[in-house]
Amino acid sequence: MGESKKRKRHRNKRGGKEEQPVLPSPCAKRTKLKEPSSFLQKMRARLSGGHFRMINEKLYTCTGEEALDYFKEEPSLFDVYHTGYKTQMSNWPEQPVNVIIKWLKKQSLSFVVADFGCGEALIAKSVKNEVFSLDLVSNDPNVIACNMENTPLDSSSVDVAIFCLSLMGTNYQSYLEESYRLLKPGGWLLIAEVKSRFDPNTGGADPKKFSNAISELGFSSVKQENQISKRKEIEWPMLKPCLYKRR
Numbered sequence: 001m002g003e004s005k006k007r008k009r010h011r012n013k014r015g016g017k018e019e020q021p022v023l024p025s026p027c028a029k030r031t032k033l034k035e036p037s038s039f040l041q042k043m044r045a046r047l048s049g050g051h052f053r054m055i056n057e058k059l060y061t062c063t064g065e066e067a068l069d070y071f072k073e074e075p076s077l078f079d080v081y082h083t084g085y086k087t088q089m090s091n092w093p094e095q096p097v098n099v100i101i102k103w104l105k106k107q108s109l110s111f112v113v114a115d116f117g118c119g120e121a122l123i124a125k126s127v128k129n130e131v132f133s134l135d136l137v138s139n140d141p142n143v144i145a146c147n148m149e150n151t152p153l154d155s156s157s158v159d160v161a162i163f164c165l166s167l168m169g170t171n172y173q174s175y176l177e178e179s180y181r182l183l184k185p186g187g188w189l190l191i192a193e194v195k196s197r198f199d200p201n202t203g204g205a206d207p208k209k210f211s212n213a214i215s216e217l218g219f220s221s222v223k224q225e226n227q228i229s230k231r232k233e234i235e236w237p238m239l240k241p242c243l244y245k246r247r
């Protein structure tokens with residue numbers, strides 16, 4: 001009785017809620033154990049989902065150089081990003097990386113491949129071809145850590161250049177220019193991108209403008225040597241960020 005009165009007075013004096021001392025009492029322990037783990041899991045998933053969306057937005061709204069610095073400062077963000085990305089991918093009816101793997105498996109085994117923005121290097125793990133996997137962070141000895149606008153690979157050294165959902169930086173055109181440098185004449189450029197980024201009705205780029213820009217860079221069914229040095233200023237459309245909705 002006396003205790004409860006004391007508490008009341010204390011509360012009134014402070015004019016707010018009483019602060020309870022946190023004691024490792026059996027009661028506190030029991031409450032903790034009783035908390036539904038599904039609730040905690042949901043909260044954790046929400047937090048990491050929010051973190052993923054924040055990193056994703058950063059990657060779509062900065063240059064490749066800035067993205068490289070971002071991950072250099074905090075490499076663990078790369079894992080946070082890819083955990084969230086995998087969760088997003090698991091909701092898609094088809095994963096573009098699997099479509100590309102399927103296509104590659106039908107091509108010559110002698111094709112050398114450059115996977116720009118490889119993520120967890122699924123392509124290299126799925127085909128027998130030689131694959132150069134490139135990304136901002138390398139958690140795997142087979143992944144080359146670099147900003148893909150400036151790779152350490154030789155000119156005209158690859159047969160297939162792949163961008164699977166990786167045209168993220170505001171300077172995405174420089175990644176495509178680098179792919180042109182790496183590709184052998186007659187080489188393949190494969191791009192898989194989110195549809196909404198090419199839907200002018202929802203603020204996306206004009207797909208025709210995008211493919212014209214790719215042609216002006218020098219890509220067609222047969223690549224012409226030296227075309228890169230002759231071309232005029234290319235008008236690249238802006239590609240809007242691909243932002244994920246909260247689920």
Ligand SMILES: C[S@@+](CC[C@H](N)C(=O)[O-])C[C@H]1O[C@@H](n2cnc3c(N)ncnc32)[C@H](O)[C@@H]1O
Pocket residue numbers: 059063064065067085096097116117118119120122134135136137146147148149163164165166168169
């Ligand atoms: C959406 S993930 C796609 C990963 C993989 N291609 C796939 O389809 O599973 C995009 C990847 O591109 C990488 N990336 C973005 N900008 C980059 C840059 N400038 N240089 C290298 N990698 C980059 C990101 O780090 C990320 O791993």
